[in-house]
Amino acid sequence: MASSRSPLPTRVLLVCAAIGVATGILGGIAGWVTVPVLAGPAFLYGLVLGSHVLPGIIAQEVLRRPLVAIVTHVIAALIASAFNPAWALRFIGTALLFGAIQEGVAALTRYRSWGAWRFFVSAAVIGVFVAVVVFFAAHLSTMALWAQIAYLVISILGPIAWTAVGLAIGTALSRAGVARR
Numbered sequence: 001m002a003s004s005r006s007p008l009p010t011r012v013l014l015v016c017a018a019i020g021v022a023t024g025i026l027g028g029i030a031g032w033v034t035v036p037v038l039a040g041p042a043f044l045y046g047l048v049l050g051s052h053v054l055p056g057i058i059a060q061e062v063l064r065r066p067l068v069a070i071v072t073h074v075i076a077a078l079i080a081s082a083f084n085p086a087w088a089l090r091f092i093g094t095a096l097l098f099g100a101i102q103e104g105v106a107a108l109t110r111y112r113s114w115g116a117w118r119f120f121v122s123a124a125v126i127g128v129f130v131a132v133v134v135f136f137a138a139h140l141s142t143m144a145l146w147a148q149i150a151y152l153v154i155s156i157l158g159p160i161a162w163t164a165v166g167l168a169i170g171t172a173l174s175r176a177g178v179a180r181r
Contacts, residue, residue, distance in 0.1 A: 007065075007066065007067060008065070008067055008068070008071065011179075012063055012065060012068065012179075013071070015059070015062060015063060015068075015178060015179055016059055016063070016068055016071045016072040016075060017075055019055060019058050019059050019062070019072050019075075019076075020055055020059075020071075020072045020073075020074075020075025020076040020078075020079060021075065021076075021079050023054045023055040023058065023072070023076045023079075024055070024075065024076035024077065024078065024079025024080045024082075025079060025080075025083075026051055026054065027051065027052055027055075027076050027077065027079070027080030027083075027091060028079065028080040028081075028082065028083025028084060029083070030048050030049070030051045030052065030080075031080055031083060031084040031087050031090075031091065032083065032084065033048055034048055034049075034087075038138065042138060042140065042143065042147070042151065043140075043143070043147045043148075043150040043151035043154060044154060045134060045138070045151070045154075045155070046127070046130060046131060046134070046151060046154040046155025046156070046157075046158040046159075047154050047158040047161075048158075049094070049130055049134070049155070049158065049159075050123075050126075050127065050130070050155075050157075050158025050159035050160075050161065050162045051158075051162050052073075052076075052094050052095070052098055053098055053102070053122075053123055053126055053159045053162050053163055053166065054076075054162055054165070054166045054169075055069070055072040055073045055075070055076040055095070055099075056068075056069030056070070056072055056073050056098060056099050056102040056103075056122075057069075057102070057119055057123075057162075057163050057166030057167060057170065058072070058166045058169050058170045058173070059071070059072035059170075060102060060106060060114070060119070060170075061114070061119070061166065061167055061169075061170025061171060061173075061174065062170045062173050062174050062178055062179045063179050064111070064114050065111070066103070066106070066107070066111050067103065069099045069102040069103050069106070070095075070096070070099035070100065070102075070103050071099075072099075073095035073096070073098055073099035073102075074092070074095050074096070074099070076091075076095060077091040077092045077094065077095035078091075078092075097126075097129075098126055101122050101125050101126050101129070102122045102126075104122075105118060105121050105122040105125065106118065106122075116167055119163050119166075119167055120160060120163055122163075123159040123160045123162070123163035124156065124159075124160060126159045127155055127156035127157065127158065127159040127160060128156060130155050130158075130159065131151070131152050131155035131156055134151075134155065135148075135151065135152070135155075
């Protein structure tokens with residue numbers, strides 16, 4: 001007889017939802033500041049976009065299970081979309097991309113290695129991807145050389161810095177007993 005046990009029990013989904021709502025609010029705020037940042041100091045955009053790594057990082061640190069990054073990212077994207085519906089597809093696309101990268105790195109270790117290094121590897125992959133895509137999409141080659149270099153450095157370090165924040169939050173939530181293992 002086949003097991004009807006869900007890979008994501010209700011308790012896990014509720015934790016994903018709580019993390020998704022909290023980080024989705026931050027994502028909505030990041031969406032609001034995107035246009036002024038791109039219109040002004042565009043080289044800081046990597047720091048703004050890097051904040052979108054939080055849902056998956058916190059969920060994986062707290063729950064340490066497959067699929068929690070992608071589920072939490074999608075919930076966060078839906079919440080962020082309530083703040084700026086015009087950006088809904090961007091929020092969802094970013095959630096799916098970042099969640100897939102985080103799940104992919106975790107899957108490479110068969111969801112057995114939860115050291116900080118693994119989270120920072122996914123952050124670096126996201127940072128490099130963001131740096132390259134946005135560099136060309138936003139025509140940053142028209143900027144001064146110092147701004148291009150600053151953009152590339154900040155785009156790579158932004159997700160890494162936000163990952164450190166996410167790990168600290170996840171560790172604190174685990175210590176508080178949010179997800180008893």
